[in-house]
Amino acid sequence: MKLLEVTQLTKTFGGVHAVSDVSFSVSKGEIVAVIGPNGAGKTTLFNLMTGVYPPTQGNIYFNDTDITCLPTHKVASLGIARTFQNLQVFNNMTVLENVMVGRHIRSRTGLLGAVFPLWPVQVEESKIVESSLEKLALTGLADKAMEQANSLPYGQQKMLEIARAIALEPELLLLDEPAAGLNSSETRDLVDIIYTLRDQGITIILVEHDMETVMEITDRLVVLNFGNKLAEGTPYEIQNNQEVITAYLGEEGL
Amino acid sequence: MKDLLKQKRLRHALILLFTLIIFTLPFLITNNYYLSVLVIIGIHTIVVVGLCLLMGYAGQISLGHAAFYGLGAYTSGILTSTYNVSPWLALLAGAVGTGIIAYLIGIPIFRLKEHYLALATLGFGLIIHVILMEEVELTGGPSGLSKGIPYLSIGSLVLNNDFKFYFLVWILALLALILANNVVHSRIGRALRSIHGSEFAAQSLGVDTGRHKLQVFALSAVYASVAGSLYAHYITFISPSPFGLMTSIQFVVMAVVGGLASIWGPIFGVSVITIMAESLKEFMPLLIPQAGGEYEIVVYGIILVVIMIFMPDGLTATLVKAYEGWRYRKERANETP
Ligand SMILES: Nc1ncnc2c1ncn2[C@@H]1O[C@H](COP(=O)(O)OP(=O)(O)OP(=O)(O)O)[C@@H](O)[C@H]1O
Ligand SMILES: [Mg+2]
Numbered sequence: 001m002k003l004l005e006v007t008q009l010t011k012t013f014g015g016v017h018a019v020s021d022v023s024f025s026v027s028k029g030e031i032v033a034v035i036g037p038n039g040a041g042k043t044t045l046f047n048l049m050t051g052v053y054p055p056t057q058g059n060i061y062f063n064d065t066d067i068t069c070l071p072t073h074k075v076a077s078l079g080i081a082r083t084f085q086n087l088q089v090f091n092n093m094t095v096l097e098n099v100m101v102g103r104h105i106r107s108r109t110g111l112l113g114a115v116f117p118l119w120p121v122q123v124e125e126s127k128i129v130e131s132s133l134e135k136l137a138l139t140g141l142a143d144k145a146m147e148q149a150n151s152l153p154y155g156q157q158k159m160l161e162i163a164r165a166i167a168l169e170p171e172l173l174l175l176d177e178p179a180a181g182l183n184s185s186e187t188r189d190l191v192d193i194i195y196t197l198r199d200q201g202i203t204i205i206l207v208e209h210d211m212e213t214v215m216e217i218t219d220r221l222v223v224l225n226f227g228n229k230l231a232e233g234t235p236y237e238i239q240n241n242q243e244v245i246t247a248y249l250g251e252e253g254l
Numbered sequence: 255m256k257d258l259l260k261q262k263r264l265r266h267a268l269i270l271l272f273t274l275i276i277f278t279l280p281f282l283i284t285n286n287y288y289l290s291v292l293v294i295i296g297i298h299t300i301v302v303v304g305l306c307l308l309m310g311y312a313g314q315i316s317l318g319h320a321a322f323y324g325l326g327a328y329t330s331g332i333l334t335s336t337y338n339v340s341p342w343l344a345l346l347a348g349a350v351g352t353g354i355i356a357y358l359i360g361i362p363i364f365r366l367k368e369h370y371l372a373l374a375t376l377g378f379g380l381i382i383h384v385i386l387m388e389e390v391e392l393t394g395g396p397s398g399l400s401k402g403i404p405y406l407s408i409g410s411l412v413l414n415n416d417f418k419f420y421f422l423v424w425i426l427a428l429l430a431l432i433l434a435n436n437v438v439h440s441r442i443g444r445a446l447r448s449i450h451g452s453e454f455a456a457q458s459l460g461v462d463t464g465r466h467k468l469q470v471f472a473l474s475a476v477y478a479s480v481a482g483s484l485y486a487h488y489i490t491f492i493s494p495s496p497f498g499l500m501t502s503i504q505f506v507v508m509a510v511v512g513g514l515a516s517i518w519g520p521i522f523g524v525s526v527i528t529i530m531a532e533s534l535k536e537f538m539p540l541l542i543p544q545a546g547g548e549y550e551i552v553v554y555g556i557i558l559v560v561i562m563i564f565m566p567d568g569l570t571a572t573l574v575k576a577y578e579g580w581r582y583r584k585e586r587a588n589e590t591p
Contacts, residue, residue, distance in 0.1 A: 050458055076460035088458075090451030093444070101448045105460035107441050111469045114440035115433045121440070128441070161455075168459055 002064075003028045003172060003203050004049070009058035011044055011227075018044040020227040021058075026172075031194065031204045033214045036224035037247075042207040043085055045224070046174050050082055051075040062172070077105045081170035083161040085177045085207070091150040095141060098149050098160055099132040102167025106131075132167055139163040139193060155186045159193075166197060173197065175206040179213055191217055215239065265435070268518075273428055280420045289416040293488060295521075295528050296423035297481050300430045302508045302520040304477025307434055309506075310514025311443060312470045313450040314364075315372045318379030319505045322475040324386060324497030325352045326482025328393060331492050335401040342406070345483040349476045356475030360468045379502050386494035398493030406487040419488055426484065430477060431520070437473070446470060500551065504531075507554045511561055513572075527557075 005025040011018045019041040026032050034042050048055050051072040059068045067075055081102075090098050107128055113121045136142050139159040144152060149160060158178060165173060175194075179187050187210065194204060194217060208214045214221070215235040223230040223244050231241045238244055283289055301323055308314050329348030333339040339347070363374045386393050394400050405414045406422065413419045437443045448456040449463050456463055486492050504527065512523025531550065538549055 052454075072457035073460050073462045076458055082458050084455065084458075088452040088455035090448050090455065092451045093447055097444055097447075101444050101456065101461065102459050104441065104445055109441040111437075111442055111473060114437045114442040115473070117436050117440060125440070164455075164459065 001028050002026070003030075003062070004205075005061040006045075006049070007059050007061075009045070009048060009060065010056045011041075011048055011053070012056050017227045019048065019055075019224075022222075022224070022227075022229045023058075024222050024229065024232055026203060026205060028171075028203055029198065029201065030219045031198055031206070031217055033218040033221045034205060034207045034224060035209070035211075035214060035221055036230070039226075040224040041227040042224055043176055044227075046082060046176055046205075046207065049075075049174065050080060076168065079169075079171035080174065081165035081168045081172070082174035083158070083165050083176055083178060085180070087154075087157050087161065089149045089152075089157050089160055089164075091148075093149055094145070095136065095147050095149050095152065095160055096129070096132055096145040099135050099163050099167045100128050102135070102164040103128045103132060104168075106167075106169060132163075135163040135167045138166070138196065140189060155182050158182065159186075159190075162193065166202070170202060172203045172205070175204065175208075177207050177209065179208055179210045187213060269428075269432065269435075272521075276424050276428070277421070280417055286416055289420060291528060291532055293416055293420050293423050295524050296420070296427045297485050297488070298505070298508065298524045298528060299427045299520050300423075300481035300484070301478045301505055302512065302524050303427075303430045303434050304474035305505055305509045306512070306514055306520050307437060307446075307477075308470050308474040309509055310519070311438060311446040311450065312467050313446075314467055314471065315368075315506070316375040316471070316474070317372050317499070317502050317506065318375035318377075318382070319474070319478050320497045320499070320501035321379040321382035322352050322356060322478035323482040323485070323501065323505075324382060324494070325355065326479030327486040327492050327497065328386065328399075328482075329479070330483035330486040331399045331403045332392060334487075335399055335403050341404060341483075341487055345480060348483050349479045352479035353472045353476040357468060357472040360471045364464060364467050364471070376499065376502070379499060383494055383498045386497060393494070396494060398491060403486050403490045403492070405490065406484075413487075423484055423488070426480070427521075430480075437470075442466060442469070503551070503554055507558055510558060 002025050007023050009022045010020050036042055049060055051070050054069050062078055107124050109121050109124055136145055139162055141159055178190055218235060220234060221238045222232050225247050230247055231244050305319055308316055326348040330344045333344035334341050359378055366374050387396050405412050413422055445461045445466050448461060453463055508523040508527045511526055512519030
């Protein structure tokens with residue numbers, strides 16, 4: 001079943017065609033990678049899918065609903081969560097609080113409840129803490145819960161972004177270069193986490209430059225080059241695609 | 255989990271201690287003037303607590319909060335003196351009405367960012383001030399409400415002196431603090447702080463940033479309105495002058511001096527600025543005999559600049575850090591034989 005469908009998506013910034021005429025779809029339960037050289041339009045694609053800005057042309061469907069021009073917070077409430085290439089951790093909050101924000105759409109306390117936290121509000125609050133701690137345990141940050149988010153080393157801040165994103169209980173998770181800046185043991189942990197999430201039924205699209213990891217974990221790849229979709233297929237197909245080799249892998253001397 | 259509980263207990267203990275101090279003070283202070291300064295500090299604290307929620311937690315500035323303060327004061331003043339409405343009902347009406355007005359004007363204003371937002375709130379403040387000056391039939395114009403505003407009373411107890419009013423004001427100020435503290439540690443408070451941390455990420459987690467900013471703006475307006483109502487019943491006479499731009503700036507300075515992201519900041523900032531303003535009133539004519547009211551704005555300007563440069567987190571945070579540093583050094587000194 002199709003979870004996400006992108007049709008003829010185009011985004012131009014001034015004269016730059018960051019994404020042009022890209023179509024692809026992702027099925028439930030898949031792990032799909034979007035790869036391509038620097039500036040290929042991968043992050044722009046994620047930004048379009050999460051409503052950061054509207055596309056110049058084209059459409060995005062999620063669960064058969066047109067989400068093309070929805071604002072970011074509405075897209076999130078439909079069940080798409082993401083992490084960022086440049087860390088966007090809430091530095092002014094603790095690790096636990098960061099993840100608790102991830103529970104925002106799964107909880108209901110309004111301003112009145114916030115001002116006067118009666119019993120139901122407190123019950124909800126402890127549920128938020130409980131499930132947030134669960135996500136921290138899953139990402140190996142359980143013992144950092146009370147620390148200030150910006151005191152964590154880089155790799156753990158990246159994990160924190162994942163914990164925060166999955167706290168939302170998304171159907172679709174977008175990871176923008178999750179392995180960038182991680183050492184090899186952290187990358188192993190990341191791969192394990194991604195498998196765990198997939199087993200929990202979360203569909204994952206990731207942008208990644210680490211080819212070894214990408215080829216190992218993905219079911220399918222979409223290759224972008226200068227905003228265009230160059231190829232799409234299984235890791236095997238992509239590794240043997242002459243166009244991809246010359247345009248992208250060839251560039252890195254492979 | 256344990257740490258969380260410990261933190262919460264510590265917060266509660268601090269509030270309790272502070273409450274004790276606040277309510278023994280009036281028995282120790284016999285000078286009426288000092289008592290009245292403390293009452294004013296209490297009233298201002300209520301406004302600034304709300305403003306801190308807006309500035310420190312939602313990351314938005316308002317240069318028009320004196321207008322909400324004025325709306326509360328005038329609603330109470332007019333309803334009780336001209337229409338004989340019960341003071342408590344009038345206070346409630348003012349709070350609800352001001353909250354709604356803030357929400358409505360917030361809708362267009364919050365489309366703006368940073369200094370444009372600041373200018374828009376400033377403009378709103380000026381408009382309200384002009385209305386208070388010009389709607390002579392309703393407000394009495396520049397000379398103020400002519401009929402006397404009644405004192406507040408609780409049952410048969412009429413709060414007709416500083417001592418009695420002190421307790422009401424500080425009970426409400428503490429309540430304001432506790433409720434604000436609730437907000438900060440709630441789903442809404444986290445959403446607000448997340449906007450401050452990264453608006454981009456907050457939205458990606460489903461936080462409707464615009465809506466939450468608007469709500470807090472309205473809440474802070476309600477705080478200001480309640481404070482204004484208290485002011486009206488304390489002084490029992492109101493004119494437009496205390497509800498102008500100068501007061502709005504004063505509130506912002508108080509919030510910034512106290513430090514925006516702590517619930518203790520407001521009390522501290524308000525105290526420092528109010529006491530300073532009172533002493534300036536006394537000493538300025540001695541220093542510069544020909545100085546008018548304008549020196550105040552100069553002093554506020556200087557304070558703002560100095561605080562922003564040397565203590566961007568506000569006075570409270572700076573003092574806490576200094577204390578922690580001192581304690582750390584002391585512990586280290588004890589360790590080394
Ligand atoms: N907000 C923007 N305004 C103008 N140009 C932009 C904007 N965002 C991206 N671009 C341009 O669009 C192109 C694609 O950028 P994008 O960030 O999507 O690439 P990427 O594939 O994520 O690259 P990287 O691997 O370096 O992260 C680049 O040429 C970039 O300069
Ligand atoms: Mg990118």
